[in-house]
Amino acid sequence: xxxxxxxxxxxxxxxxxxxxxxxxxxxxxxxxxxxxxxxxxxxxxxxxxxxxxxxxxxxxxxxxxxxxxxxxxxxxxxxxxxxxxxxxxxxxxxxxxxxxxxxxxxxxxxxxxxxxxxxxxxxxxxxxxxxx
Numbered sequence: 507x508x509x510x511x512x513x514x515x516x517x518x519x520x521x522x523x524x525x526x527x528x529x530x531x532x533x534x535x536x537x538x539x540x541x542x543x544x545x546x547x548x549x550x551x552x553x554x555x556x557x558x559x560x561x562x563x564x565x566x567x568x569x570x571x572x573x574x575x576x577x578x579x580x581x582x583x584x585x586x587x588x589x590x591x592x593x594x595x596x597x598x599x600x601x602x603x604x605x606x607x608x609x610x611x612x613x614x615x616x617x618x619x620x621x622x623x624x625x626x627x628x629x630x631x632x633x634x635x636x637x638x
Contacts, residue, residue, distance in 0.1 A: 510636045511539040513582035519544025519571035521552045521610040522588040525622050528564045529629040537637045543578055547571035554618045555610055562622075584632070603632075 512530060514523035519542055527542035534540065548571045556566045579585055584601045589609060596602065605628060610618040 509537065509539055510583045511541070511581055512584045512586065512632070512636070513578055514540075514542040514586050514588065515545065515574055516542075516588040516609075517544055517546050518548035518611070519574075520548035520550065521555045521618075522605075522607050522621065522625065524551055524566055524569055524571075525555055525559060525610075526586065526588070526605075526625050526629055528559050528566050528569070529562075529622075529626050530633060532562075532564050533630060533633050534637070538633065541572075541578055541582070543572045543574040545574050547573050552610055552618075554613060554615045555622075557615050558618045558622045561619075562626075584636070586632075 514526040514530075516523040523542040523544065527540050530538060531540045551566060551569055551571065559566045579600070580597055582600065584603065586603045586605055588605050588607050605625075607624060608621050610621050
């Protein structure tokens, strides 16, 4: 059985996509290959995102924003966009989902938590589909 690959994409790869990747990696425990990328990567991760993930025991301090590549999209079985607009290349045979989520950029930790919790809910549902 092949291991499914999931790619999370947002503009800066500094918030939503990093939280989603961290949560899926945490819950999947090796049962899913997880990547994240941005169409216009930021220089660093959003500190509030790093903080709210640490509250769950998920360490994002070694993560960094990565550029979206055609190869990453081609390798993925599921591509989940989070406000990346038309920057995401589309390939036939891929499953695409667009998760409408608030952008945590510039928000304080107490306003980033609900975004994290909604991403966690969606990630758990996706994981249940992928490894049922």
